[in-house]
Structures are given as structure tokens and as C-alpha cells.
Amino acid sequence: MSPVLKTVQTTLSLNKLSSSNYPRKEKKLLQHGSCSFPINNVQLSFRGGFEVVSNVNRSHKEKTCLYDEGELEALPHVQTLREFPREELVAKVVMVRFDSTILLGEKLDLSSQSASKALYTIKYLHECGAKVILMSEWSRKINPKLLDAQAVADILSSVLQLNVIALRCISCKSPLRREDLQKADIFLLENLSEYKEEVANCSKFAELLSSEVDILVNDSFCQSHKVLASTVGVARFCYASMAGFSFEENLHQLKKIAKTKKKPYLAVIGGGNLKRNAAALQFLASRCDALVFVGQMSFQIMRALGHSIPTNLVERDAHKAALDIVQFAHDKNVLMSYPKDFWCTNQHLPTELEVFPAHGVSASWLPVDLGPRSLEEIYSLVTNSKKIIWIGPVKFSSSKPCTVGTSKLAQMLCKQSQCECEITIVGSTACKVIKNESNSLSSFNVLENASVVWEFLKEQKLPGVMSLDRAYPFEIDWSVAYHDASLPLVVDIGSGNGLFIMGMAQNRKDLNFLGLEINGKILYWFKCNNDIPFHCLQLPRRIGSCFSSGGACCKGR
Template sequence: MKFLRHGSWKYPINNVQSSLQGGLEVVTHVESSHKEQTCLYDGVELEALPHIQTLKNFPKEELFANVVMVRFDSNILLGEKLDWSSQSASKALYTIKYLHKSGAKVILVSSWKRKKNSELLAAEAVADILSSVLQHKVVALRCISCDMPVKGEDLQKADIFLLENLSDYKEEVSNCSKFAELLSSEVDIFVNDSFSQSHKVLASTVGVARFCYASMAGFLFEESLHQLKKTAKTNKKPYIAIIGGGNLNNKAAAIEFLASRCDALVFVGLMSFQIMHALGHSVPTNLLEREAHKTALDIVQFAHEKHVLISYPEDFWCVNQHLPKQMGVFPAHGVLDGWLPVDLGPKSLDEINSLVTNSKRVIWIGPVKFKSYSPYTGGTSKLAQMLYKQSQCDCEVTIVGSMAHEIAKNESGSVSSFNMLENASAVWEFLKGQKLPGVVALDRAYPFEIDWNVAYCDPSRPLVVDIGSGNGLFIMGMARKRKDLNFLGLEINGKLVRRCLDSVHQSGITNGYFIETNATSTFRSIVSSYPGELVLASIQCPNPDFNKPEHRWRMLQRSLIEAVADLLASKGKVFLQSDVEEVAMRMKELFLKYGKGKLCLSHDHHNVRANGNTWLEENPYGIRSDWEQHVLDRGAPILFIEKLSVIVAMIDSFLEVQSSTVMKIALPDNIWKQLQHTLMIAGHAKYVRREENTNFPEDLTESTFPNETQEELSQSTALPHPTSDVDDDIFAEARKSGLDIRYSIVSDGFPLGFDRSLNHDQFFEGVLHVMSAHIDELVANTFKQSPPPTCLIADTFYVWSSMISNKYNLVNVSFWTEPALVFTLYYHLDLLRANGHFACTENRKDIIDYIPGVRAIEPKDMMSYLQASDISTVVHRIIFKAFEDVKKADFIICNTVEELEHETISALQEKQPTYAIGPIFPTGFTKSVVATSLWSESDCTQWLDTKPHGSVLYVSFGSYAHVSKIEIAEVANGLLLSGKQNKWDKVAEKIHHVIGGKSNDDDELRKNIKEVKRKLENALSAVGSSEKNFNQFIRDMEMKSKKKRASAMCCEVDNVVQSVQTVIYLFLAAIYNKLPSSS
């Protein structure tokens, strides 16, 4: 090998003063100019590789029930033979499995070139391959070729999907906006896990990001980025770069970057001939790159200035061009005519080995070859062997490129000893200082760790954050006014931030601080690291960029709103203002839309006044922002939105557990009126419904669940059911055995004033997406108690019970509160869909006789939700998700009687352990208030009382009216002509006959009803089927619990009483009353 370096004597190389000296000592001296250049390249590195949001750091609960698109690397997952030992393969698989386990719907997208019979594999074939690899069913979706977006109902078929091959579409390479929008239809979150394509501008890596509310790196992408950043680090010396391949002109900037970082550049490919030529050696012209001579000279000059050693091959294996089988070794300066270099010679390899032996970091990028194609890989293999040996001696080795990756794997038997980057193109672009489009398209995260003890004198104080703080007038004014709080300004303009920090330092403010960042993507990572509570977030006068259409305004994005909602403390507030009404309204609407039900408009008339248009007439804090002052100085109005307040935690200061045996919550009357739902959690596997009582307001007797921050209501001793009459305690018998029955109240994710009856779609969205986090927290807290829970019994429409059960290793029991027939129809939606009976609005006369356990029913007799044409509603999505989730349950219990539905129950038992344990209702159920209308009976009677006598017309003729349309129209016209307020109610004729008709013991319908009553009474007797089934369920549940605890190396429970004692039971009456029912 020949080396160019600073040494003892000089010689001229094309007017460049250099030095030549034998030996392999590595230069370690770095001058100050080198340090300056390093800083420059550090700046390039930070710009080219911004700190991005990653799947690992994204809140896992935010993935649940969201649709996530994953751009995967087909070269890794669809290779001829998947290398399970490869870190790349394991991380690529882990990304998909992690999303699936988190409860997300996953859409996979990629391009592939793997062929079968000279044709690209169809999406269905690739889906089968991925199903085998992932051990989860992958379903191919054909929407791109049809130019049809993915629909919500399409995503109910499975959990993981695959779109068509992007290689077939030119719009992918051109980053067509419409194509990217089509790809991302129905998608909430984008995960890029194909780092090998990050140097390209593709619709599937760049375009889709603008249509998803969050875009982040998968585990493979993150690891590849981590390895790439290592190439720019200089913390391990000596650092050697082994450079192969050709195209010197295109890679000159990258090589100079390596020269600024490394101690030696070792050329082993076609580029070595350019370097040799620049150093004055004779090189055959057919081995030189056109117009690259000056570039090579510049590299030599740059390396000399940086005191970087340059190495090139000293000898080659050559092949006779006329006799291809004849080979020989020639010195680099003595290759004979008619001979062509094809591989590194033995001396060259010895010199490389001597060089890397002394190194602590090595990067090998580019192939060891000297023409476009060469079957000779002996030099590559030996190089891989020596690098593997060095990697075992505390040397960090990075190998870049697919060819080098394959050789290294074959020679070492594993690639785990190396840092691997399989796509060289992306690495070359980074080394050239170019931004990688696939990286830049992802959301940002704050790259630095903040020392809050330096920022504030007391970082435990509550925090106020101003997003887009500008000149900092609001933050600094508030910091002077409120010494008990800390104030943080987040601003993207670095000059303004530096000016604000100077002002903070000069004025001696110790509770104010500013950070230069784009808060839209970094708010969560910054504020979540703060040790105190976030009590106020303000956004004042953002710039909507009116040069863009209104729908493209980007001043407030969903990811920021969700982060604010997640991090705000109880009683925390959001303050919004703008001088543009459209912007103010948009901000308010977006916060209410994406605030996860935690935010609502709060009136605070004690401090500020609001006008008739719901705008605050003045700034409630008395401190103006710089833009607010600017607007007022020019005489324009400023619009203050009424504070959005996290009021879901208002009652925590009023909570009081009395010392008596009955729990009591002491709250003001105005607070009680806001509490409409509570979640009741009890320790017994019986259907529980709270009855009317004097200690709990009537508002709480109807359904289940509200306050987010209220502590779990429990006592260490058994507490009777909170009723006015102890004899009515439904747990009386259970308590005699010593069972510890507890109630807990958690949030459904909505504020106290939210009307769930009138806003049931929004309520169900919360059940689907939000409530699981609160239940998860509750379950986590119960594990701190003794004994810890062992079983979770949840209403079937809790769509996330299996996720929580799996997380905490609990027995998962799904509780179905309706007839088994209804359950089995939902359970077999796939069969109904396959036979065309699902979402069919035609008046079909055929019979449904293909459902296991169902003899025959007519399509018109199915539940209305199965006949509706629009199946994209939130209720349908809950149904779909619930009956995907129920198939993961350990047991199913049904509120039915085996004698009434024997065939149906038997068919279900063949699928999963199923028990008929009904009818289940507590004593006094007939006295309970079961919601049958949007309005309570008291509301209806009060409304009637306000009307004059004879002014309201009441019409009743059956829920399913057996009259003609003409007759109905005649009645309707009569009502209209009456000029009276009216109420239209219909009761089925047959029901009227049974309830209000003449008594006739021989009536067949009455006989049937009496027979049903007799079977129900028998089932509930001491020797009845329901009693036996319930006891068997308890035994099976105990056995299952023991197995789970044994597998988790937990203590076993020895008797049934203890097993029941640690059951968590979730009951959701609101869903029970509003989701589809058999009636």
C-alpha cells in the first residue's frame, strides 16, 4: 500500500506539496482548523438528520384503535430467505407486531421486485408470505388499482392489511399528491420503517406524511438512523474509512466529510485508480473516470490539509482479457497491457489488516470491485474476515451496502457483530451533507435533555407554557406577576429566543425560560420531562398563512392538541386568542374536536366578562402578548376565546369517605348536576346495577362512570351496597362469606357537563379511543393493593378488555347482557357478509340457516344494525371491534338460560368456553330507572306540567305499525291541521294484545310467556342450569387464573372465595342501554 501523510520528506504531486513516509502509524494530531471544520460538519449533520419522533417514544395508548400505515422495507421482509438473526429483520418485524399488539389497525405498504415465473408477485401472494412471517393474518386490499380510497368497513376484515405493489405506479416515484392522499385514506398515523428509501422523494415516504396527524420512525428506521449518526462521530480513535465503488465526482463531498472525521481513507474500489492517478502514478485510461482528475486532486489536497492518511492498493489480482481463466498478481504500478485488475492483491490485504488492527472504529462503504461486474470476491471475503476479527477486539465496525452485508454474513456466520446499513445510497447522500427527504418528512422531537434545575430556581412549581412566545412579553410579564408559577416560552425563531433569554438573565427573573423549538412536534417531549404540573397552555395570535387555502392552515395540528390535552393537570386550562375571527373559531373547534373529551368551554364570570358571542371582553390574565399589544395599538379588536378548561377533576377537593359503613360523596348540588355517569367496579361476578338510594343522587343511578382524577373509592373492610335499606344490599349474602366488595369511580374521558345522551356518537368515540387509558390506570393501581386482581370481567362492548387483560396477565371474561342469539349473529358477521345478508337493504325472502346454533331466521328479523346500509357509524365500529376482541376472551358469560337457547350456547361452546348464567338482575330491578328514552320520565312530566290543559295531543298505535302508508299520512296530516303540540308513540299490536287485551288462558302467546317464565324460575333455582353453569364458570375461572399466575411465577390462590375476591368487574350501562339490542 502507498500512504500520503505528513512526514519527514516532501515531494511534488501536481503542484501539491505532500510527504511520503513508510509505516502504518496513524495520524492522531488534529489542528484547530480541523476542529473548526468539525463544528461546520456537525452543523450539517444536525440539519440533515433532525431529531425526529419515533414509535418507541410515542405514547402507546395513542395507537389503540387508530389506523397506522407502515412503509416497510421489502428487501428485508420479502427476501428469498429471511435472516432471523439479522437485527434489521427482527426490528422490522417488531415494528408491525408492536403496533398490532397496541391495538392499532395496520396497513402495510411497499414496493417489491421479487418475481415468480417472470412476473411480480401479486399482493395476495405477498400477503401470504407476510402472514407466515408475522404469524398474523395479513389481508390484501385492492384499492389503488381501482382508484378507490380505503373505507372503514374494509378495515373490519382483519387487523393487518397490505396494499398493492407500489412498483406498478409511476405516481409513487413522482410523489403525486393525489396518489399520496389515496394511499393515506382512513390513516391516522404514518410509520416509516424503510430507511433504505429515505434518500428518495416518494409518495409512500414523503407525500403521505402531510395527510396523517402524526408521522414517525419505526424501530428499524430509528436503529438505521442511529447507526448513520455514528459515522459522523469522532469519539473513538483511530477511525478508518474503507471506501469502495466508483463515481468519484458524485461522491467527492461525502469523501471530504469522511476526511474531516477519520484518521485514514483506504480506497479499495474503482476510485482508487483516480487517487493513484492524482498522485502521479500511471493508470490505464480505461480504468479512469472522465473529468474526475481535478476532483481527485482536491480530495488529496483536502486530506493533506487535515493530516489524514490516504491509502490505495499496492497490488491486484488481474485476469487476462484474452484468456479469462488465466490470473496473476501484479503490483499497482506494473499492470501489463491485456490484463485487468479484478481483486485486491495479498500485499494490499496485509496492509489493510495492519491498519485496521490499530483502529477503534471502522466504516466500510462501497464494494471491493474494479469493474461493473466481477465474480471475484476473494478480497471482499478476506476484508470481511479481518473486520469481524477486529469487531471482537473492542472496535466498532459499520458495514454499508447490500453486497458487503451478504459477504460479511457469510464469512462471520452472523451480522450481529457489525453495525449494518444495507442501502449505501442513503448513506452517501447523508455523508454529502444532503437532507434525506424520508427523514425530514417525519415529525420532530426535541433533541436535547433539559436541566430544569438550571432553567428554574424551583422546577417543582406549576408550569405555564406559551406556544409561539414571540418577543416574550407575555411570559416575562406573567413571571413578574406570579412568582408562584414557572413560565416557559416555546418559539421557533432562534433570534427571538436568544433575545428573550438575555432579557431574562438581565432582569433577574428566575421563574421564566425560553426554548427554541417547533412546539407543534416537540411539545410533548419537552413538557413531559418537566417535574411539576402543567396548569396553563396558551396559544396567542398564530399565523394561519392566508396565502394558502383555509383547509391548509397549519397553525394548529392535532398532534399538538392531543399532547396538550394529555399533559394538562386537573383543573388545567387552555387560553386561546386571535385578532382574526376565523382563526379563533378554528382553534376553538380543533381543541374541542381533538381534546379527547377532556376539554370544554369554561365560564369564569368571577374574573372576566364574556359578550353575547362567547368571546371574552378582556384578557383574563392582565398581561398582553407582543402581538396583542400591536393589534390594540392599531385600533383593531382582539378575540379571546373562553377558556378551555380541564374540568373533569373539579370534584377531587370535595371527595370525602365517611367513617361509617356507608360511603358518602359530599359534593355541592351544582357539581352533582354535572355528574351523569359513573363507572362501577365491583368484586363479584354477578351483574350489578346501582339502585335508587338516599346517599347517592338520582343522577348516578342510571348509568355508569365519570370523574378522571377522583381517587378509587374503597375501604379495607367489606362495605355494603350504598342503599338506604340494608336489606336491599345485593351483596348481602356475598358479604356474609367475608368478601371484600369495593367500588371505584374512573373517567369516561368526558367533562362533567358533557351530555352523553344527546351526544352519544361522541360519547361512543370516547369509549372506543379514550376510556381504555383510564381503565388501564385503574387496573395498575389495583395491583398495588392486596390481593392483586386475577380476573377481568367486562361488558362485551368494552372493545379493549383483551388488551388490558393481556397486559396484566388477567383472566379475560366477556359478559354479554343480551340473548345468545344476538351474540352469535354478531359473532358470525363474516358469514353474514359472505352470504350478502350483512348491510343488505333489499327485502330478501330467503332464510338464514348457515349460522352455527341458529336454526333459521329471516333477514328482516335481524337487528337493525345488521341491516343498515351505512356501516361506518361509530356504533358499527364498536360492534366490529368488540366482536374481534371477544374472540380473544378466555370465557364468555351470557345473560340467558340454557333451556331457551341450548343449540346456540352449544355452538358457541365449540368456539370458546361459554356459560349461560341468566337471567341476571338484582333484587328490586323493577324499581330501577332503566333509560328508555332520551329524556327521563321526570323531565317529560315536568314538560307536560308547563303546558296548558288540553294543548298536547298523544298518539299511540304500536312500535311496528301495521297500517298502510296512506293511513299513516292521513293521521299525520290530521296532527298538522290540529295545530296542537303532539307526541307520537307506537306500541306493537301483539304486545298490546298481551298487555292490554282480554285475558284468555288458552291464548298461545300467553301460554308461551308463562312457559318462558317457568324455565327462567327453574334455571335460577338451587339445582337449575344457570346456578350450575355459574358455579362451573367460577371453578374454570379459578383454574385458568392459577395457570396464568403459575406461568408468571406468581403465588397461587387456593380457594374459590379468594379467586372471586380479586375479580375486577366492568359494567357499562350507558352502552347497555344504547347499543343494539334484541328488541
């Protein structure tokens, strides 16, 4: 399988403000094409990397994406409920780890994609003839009606239009029995937040939860960055574990962040804790063409660029990390933008507001929102981007989560979403503001749990994802690979360059042969240097029980 390398280069002309005080470093790249975008007074070159496109003669369940820096091991191809055979669900006991923030909120929006997919996971399993056991954690903070398991069961019964029965087996420490499951088709376990064994991933607790359970369906993506007994632990005791429809959709949205096909790619970054999120910022700098800081982290970037900022805005031990990010972005030719002015409030007269330049905030004043020049620069960048991610709130030390600057940014993104721009919104605050401005999130890629996304951007493996079964990422038509797919199959594991299995195939016409080799380069080299016909299928590494990496199919003739 021969990959086709494409070099993408896009030139973006900006026109009003330079967002850094260091010279741009010119890089020589093979130019495939360029386009110019006018924005108020500054020149900026946006350069893209390589994209690998695989050409193979087989039908895909979904297109396989290989990114600039290689395949992301943090997001392997996992088994999903959508791909799992329906007949395998009949009469099985299926445990569903659902997201309480989606299904148990005080105001459930049934029109939202997250809610509809979460509900469909449960209804789909019920329609397939499975016994469904629901489990999650909940709190009266998200809904004051969540008094106990019975109250939650009543809410779920109303939402699903199906009878949900509350079970008491965790508190009694008594394993679930098959005869208990004859009372109904859908059951609910007790509140997991009441048990410390849940967050400790206690093996005995996980075994208790999974008693009589055949299959685990994880549909709580917001917990995928945590090691929990109800996700990671239970998976060890079930013969199959897979992603539900809501989990699968969130995983799909997460993968989109790493794709760099659309250029210019802009990252709008809010929030604080630069030191903790330094690895994530470098990941974004490696893929984006510009980083726009709109939160507390912007002060650390300004300080790293040589600007003076008030000492009360300095994040402890973050200076070196900020310097490294600035240097990394410089080396990658990535624009770094920070606020040029702020609305500030007087510490002694909180009702008094005044605009200060970013480098001239007086000691008795505190920044609370983005100033007009800052919003003008952000607007220039947003309106000339083809892909945008907004992660982290537009929030400063003493400001409220939803400021005027937040609303203005949301309005810019809503307008840009109508211009064939792919926009990803991360975090509950950003999602809420976008929904208020547009009344719908249908034009955006949405990931409401920012913690999961930050961990992914740090290139950390997500425990909730890694605990799921690996899945075969392709559908192969074996009738095309073999003249007679019904012949007995001989599998050569570790087939090397394929000479041995090729010799066997030539001598035994009554058999089909399949060679598995983890080193795809051997197969590629051998196929290019030998005039012997055979099918070569390059598969991702680590696909579990299906196969390891590559395979050669030899026709039995």
C-alpha cells in the same frame, strides 16, 4: 448551558508503507493526550477535532450529539413509534410503509435485527389496538413466490402469525372505506411498483393511499433517499407520521458514522463513480484519520497523486474532483491509502493470473483483485483502528463482487471487531461477506442500503426522514423547573434576553412563565452576566411543533 470543549489528539505510528507522495503538513493543536501504535515502517499523525458535550440538568431520552462541524441538519430528531403514546394508537388506522427486501426475501432470517424490528413494528401496532394497513413495492427478483398481493399477504400472515387480508383499492381508484376495515385488523395494499404515480410523488395518488388513515409509520429506511408518494406524499395527509422500529434503528446507525469520539477512525472505500461521490469523500475526510481505497475509485486517486494508470481505468471528468479530494485530505492531515499491487488477468487468456505493481499494470492485463502488498497495508491500518466504516465493494472493472480480497478484508474486520473496535458495514455485498465469515452481524453496525448512506455522506437531506414529524428530544421534569407545575402557564414567544418575562414573573407569583428564544447565545450571555436564577434549556433548531430552539423557565415566585 455551558459547553465543554475537548481537544482530542491521537498519534498513530505506522511502519511499512507511505500511502501518499506529498509531504505531511504539521498542525499545531492543543495536546490533550497521545498514544502510539506501531505498524510496520511509516509515521502518520492522526489528529482529532473538537467534540462539544452539553451539560444540562435534565433527563435525556437519548444523549444529544453535536459533531465537529456542527449539528447535522440532514438528521433531525424525528418522532418515533417507540416514543409515541400507546393510548394514541388505540382504534386508529395506521399505515405502515415496510421494507420488502427485509420481510419478503426468499430466505427470511428471523434472527437478524432488521427482520425482528420490522416484524415488531407491525405486531406492536396490532397489540396496541390499531388497524394496520401495510404497503410496499416488491419484485419476483427477490422472491419468485411474490406473484400478486394475495400471495404476499399469505407470506406475511405466515411470518407474523396474524391474518393479513389483501385489498384492491389502488387499481380500482376507489378510496378505502371504514367499513372495509371491519373484516380484519391487518391489511395489505397492492404492489406500489406497478404505479408510476408512486415515484412521481403524485398528490392525488398519495391522497388515495391515505384515505381513512390517521397515522403513517415509515419503516422502509432503504427508500428514505427517494421522494415517494408512499412516504413523503402520504405524510401530508396524516395527522402524525413517525419512524418504525427498523427505521429508527437504521437512523441510529447512520448517526454513528458522523461521530468522531473514537480514534483512529478509518474509512475503507470501494466502488466507483468518484465524481458523483466526491462530496461524500470530503465528508469522510473531514471526520476520519485515514481513507483506504479498495475499488475502482482508487485509480482516480492514484492518477491525482501523479501515478500513471491505463487509460481504460480512467473515469471520465473525475480528475479535478480527485485532485480536490487529495488536497482536502492533505490539508486535514488525513492519510490516503490506495492499492500497491493487483492480481490481474490477461485479456486474451482470462484464466491466466499474475501480480503487478499498481503503477506497472501492462496494457493487455486488467486488475481483478487486491494484491498481497495491498492486503498487508490494509491489515496494518485495520488492526490499529478504533473505529472503521467499510462502504462500497472491493470490485474493479472486470472483477466479480466477491473476490479473495473481499473475503480477506472481511476476515480482518471480524477479527478487529473483537478488540473493542466500532465497525460499520455498509452495502448488501459487504454485509453478505461479513455474515459468511462470522456467521453473525451482531458485532457490527449494519446499513444494507449503500445509496442512502452515500446521500447522507454528501450531506443531503433525506426526503423520507425530513417528511416525518419532529419530536421533542428531551424529557423535562416540570416539577423541578417550577415550584408548582399546576399553576397557569404564560408563554413568551421570542423572549430575547428575558428581561420582560423576568419582570412579569417577579410581579405575578400566581403564574408560571416560559420564554422561547431561537438565539441561544442571548440567553447564555444574559445568564452569565446577571445574578438572576432561571432555568435555561438549549434545544436543537427545527423541532417542529414542539418548540424552535431555546427556552427560559421562570419560577413563579
